[in-house]
Amino acid sequence: MADLTKGPRGAKPRKILSRRNIMLYGILFVISVYYLLPLYVMVVTSLKGMPEIRLGNIFSPPVEITFQPWVKAWAQACTGLNCDGLSRGFWNSVQITVPSVILSIAVAAVNGYALSLWKFRGAETFFAILIVGAFIPYQVMIYPIVIILREIGIYGTLWGLVLVHTIFGMPILTLLFRNYFSSVPEELFKAARVDGAGFWGIFLRIMVPMSLPIFVVALILQVTGIWNDFLFGVIYTRPDTYPMTVQLNNIVNSVQGVKEYNVNMAATLLTGLVPLIIYFISGKLFVRGIAAGAVKG
Amino acid sequence: MxxxxxxxxxxxxxxxxxxxxxxxxxxxxxxxxxxxxxxxxxxxxxxxxxxxxxxxxxxxxxxxxxxxxxxxxxxxxxxxxxxxxxxxxxxxxxxxxxxxxxxxxxxxxxxxxxxxxxxxxxxxxxxxxxxxxxxxxxxxxxxxxxxxxxxxxxxxxxxxxxxxxxxxxxxxxxxxxxxxxxxxxxxxxxxxxxxxxxxxxxxxxxxxxxxxxxxxxxxxxxxxxxxxxxxxFIGSPAMNFLPGAVVDGGRSFRLGEHSIALEGYDGRAVDLPRAILGLRPEHIAIATDPRPGTSLPAVVELDEPMGADSLVWLKAAGQQMSVRVPVERRLEPGTPVYLHLDLPKASLFDAATEQRI
Missing domain, CATH: 3.40.50.300 (P-loop containing nucleotide triphosphate hydrolases)
Known part of the structure; x- marks a missing residue:
């Protein structure tokens, strides 16, 4: 008879180098390298001087680290007649992004709140029409908007672009907020009404404080979208109010003189920095908000 | 006010x-x-x-x-x-x-x-x-x-x-x-x-x-x-319903071949070809002997002890019925018994209108 006391006991031992783990982490590693390589090339190139770049070893780390390309991209690179680098575009972009983000989120939050909790006659139709807006290609509307902006006298100004961004952000953001507020228990809304809170009272004191995740989602979507926007920026502004993306394009695609790859790389990295920072700060909340908004349609 | x-x-x-x-x-x-x-x-x-x-x-x-x-x-x-x-x-x-x-x-x-x-x-x-x-x-x-x-x-x-x-x-x-x-x-x-x-x-x-x-x-x-x-809807376990007819000028209730005298029931005295007699499980007693006019022969099918009391399921006149008894009283399935009905506490309904008579 077998010795029953020698049977397995306690926690089951786990093999770290199992076939499954090797496959899993191997694939993850390869994919990470694949996605990180271009970023690596950009960073090292931006830190090299031009003579070193001309040697052609794009993967080799810089022998002599120089921040000169970054300085030049930020403060000296020329676009057209202006030679004050990306800094001008950066501040333009800030001036476009901040009011656009605040305005579009504020309007969309109120929209979503009204559409989900204060259902009025025709609310569904109104919402459906708004959503259709998300599926119409932007290009169709470019010229009509130019005319509208010209007629109301804000064509070529920052405020014109802010208005355009607010309008184009509306469908998707309203959808986002409507779905989020639909998932708020209805009894909470009823309780607030019995407690005498009105439309704005319930919105500002009950709904907004419990909606941080969805506001973060909207913030990330809008900051990224508006900061990275090129098309509207180039159409609805003038050269001295060009956003950073347009200026970046003008620097990188300039046909005069020698192509300064290190400056281009630094300029591109600088331009991408803002959305990246926003994402790293609030990424966790972003995922939570997306999940919460998806619960109920 | x-x-x-x-x-x-x-x-x-x-x-x-x-x-x-x-x-x-x-x-x-x-x-x-x-x-x-x-x-x-x-x-x-x-x-x-x-x-x-x-x-x-x-x-x-x-x-x-x-x-x-x-x-x-x-x-x-x-x-x-x-x-x-x-x-x-x-x-x-x-x-x-x-x-x-x-x-x-x-x-x-x-x-x-x-x-x-x-x-x-x-x-x-x-x-x-x-x-x-x-x-x-x-x-x-x-x-x-x-x-x-x-x-x-x-x-x-x-x-x-x-x-x-x-x-x-x-x-x-x-x-x-x-x-x-x-x-x-x-x-x-x-x-x-x-x-x-x-x-x-x-x-x-x-x-x-x-x-x-x-x-x-x-x-x-x-x-x-x-x-x-x-x-x-009210009452748990639910009231027992027995479909039958009110006959003899409202004085008795016919249930198949059985006749139950509606003694002490305070409803209107009318005959109804289709009526329903409702009895709560606690308004029925289980006995070994018949009581003329107000009892029904039945067979025990199952008993469910529920702590304080016990619920006995029986078959009487082709109908499933439940009766509440003290928990000490155990009844073997298959036992023939008589159900004594407490008719003053019964409810009688018109099967067509579903209203109480």
Missing amino acids: HSISVRDLTLNFGSHAVLKTMNLDVAEGEFIVLLGPSGCGKSTLLNCIAGLLDISDGEIWIKGQNVTWAEPSERGIGMVFQSYALYPQMTVRGNLSFGLKNARMPKAEIESRVARAAKILQIEPLLDRKPGALSGGQRQRVAIGRALVRDVDVFLFDEPLSNLDAKLRAELRVEIKRLHSRLNNTMVYVTHDQIEALTLADRIAVMKGGVIQQLDAPQVIYNRPANLFVAG
């Missing part, structure tokens, strides 16, 4: 009538329970009284005021919800004072009211916590407190105990009853739990299909149900 008066209230959702010309008068200090299966319109009626739903027709009066078009906050009501509906980002104190702040009440008054409500409900140690840090029972206490601080005469409860476990539910039920006897304000309480209804109510309104089927004291509802629906 009635505390609440609902007059000819009608509510349509599209073409579907949810409440049909409903009338309900609630006396001052009365505890009314709206009871019914889900979808019967009981919560809808409560929401109409609260002003959370706009009605299609009729009037609602509270405390002598026509509040049909008034906002919920103007109606002088406090409301407690099933899901507690506490504001998650506010402390208990914030939850209690939110409505008072909206009414622009002086700070000192708010504080004294919150303190008083917290004392009554024994939630003083919880005042600075957020709802997330409270248990279900504590949350519901806070929700009741939110109605309490409003210092109103009418309390509306929308299935307040349904989210709690059985033990807490029994505890809070007693607490609500105690609260009512202490404050003596009008309470309208929606539930689908008949125990809650029978224990709490001064009067129960049994609802089905947007219509009040019967509105009466719990004992009357239990002992003299107005129709088949009420008879079947």
Whole structure:
């Protein structure tokens, strides 16, 4: 008879180098390298001087680290007649992004709140029409908007672009907020009404404080979208109010003189920095908000 | 003066009538329970009284005021919800004072009211916590407190105990009853739990299909149900129904080849070809000998001991019946017995109209 006391006991031992783990982490590693390589090339190139770049070893780390390309991209690179680098575009972009983000989120939050909790006659139709807006290609509307902006006298100004961004952000953001507020228990809304809170009272004191995740989602979507926007920026502004993306394009695609790859790389990295920072700060909340908004349609 | 008066209230959702010309008068200090299966319109009626739903027709009066078009906050009501509906980002104190702040009440008054409500409900140690840090029972206490601080005469409860476990539910039920006897304000309480209804109510309104089927004291509802629906809905285990006919000028009930004398039954004396005799399980006794005229032969099928008493399932005249007996009395399946029927406590229904005769 077998010795029953020698049977397995306690926690089951786990093999770290199992076939499954090797496959899993191997694939993850390869994919990470694949996605990180271009970023690596950009960073090292931006830190090299031009003579070193001309040697052609794009993967080799810089022998002599120089921040000169970054300085030049930020403060000296020329676009057209202006030679004050990306800094001008950066501040333009800030001036476009901040009011656009605040305005579009504020309007969309109120929209979503009204559409989900204060259902009025025709609310569904109104919402459906708004959503259709998300599926119409932007290009169709470019010229009509130019005319509208010209007629109301804000064509070529920052405020014109802010208005355009607010309008184009509306469908998707309203959808986002409507779905989020639909998932708020209805009894909470009823309780607030019995407690005498009105439309704005319930919105500002009950709904907004419990909606941080969805506001973060909207913030990330809008900051990224508006900061990275090129098309509207180039159409609805003038050269001295060009956003950073347009200026970046003008620097990188300039046909005069020698192509300064290190400056281009630094300029591109600088331009991408803002959305990246926003994402790293609030990424966790972003995922939570997306999940919460998806619960109920 | 009635505390609440609902007059000819009608509510349509599209073409579907949810409440049909409903009338309900609630006396001052009365505890009314709206009871019914889900979808019967009981919560809808409560929401109409609260002003959370706009009605299609009729009037609602509270405390002598026509509040049909008034906002919920103007109606002088406090409301407690099933899901507690506490504001998650506010402390208990914030939850209690939110409505008072909206009414622009002086700070000192708010504080004294919150303190008083917290004392009554024994939630003083919880005042600075957020709802997330409270248990279900504590949350519901806070929700009741939110109605309490409003210092109103009418309390509306929308299935307040349904989210709690059985033990807490029994505890809070007693607490609500105690609260009512202490404050003596009008309470309208929606539930689908008949125990809650029978224990709490001064009067129960049994609802089905947007219509009040019967509105009466719990004992009357239990002992003299107005129709088949009420008879079947109230009571657990359910009433036994025996289909048959009333014959001999209303003096006896024919059940197949058996005849039961309707001795002591106080209904109208008419013959009916199709009638239903209803008997609660505790109004039947099991005996070994027949009793002429008021007994039925039966065969034991199963017995279910339920702790305090035991439920015996039998077959009599082709019908399944249940009888409540003391738990010590064990009956083997297959035993032939006689059922002695307590006819003065029976209910007789017209099978066609389903109304009590």
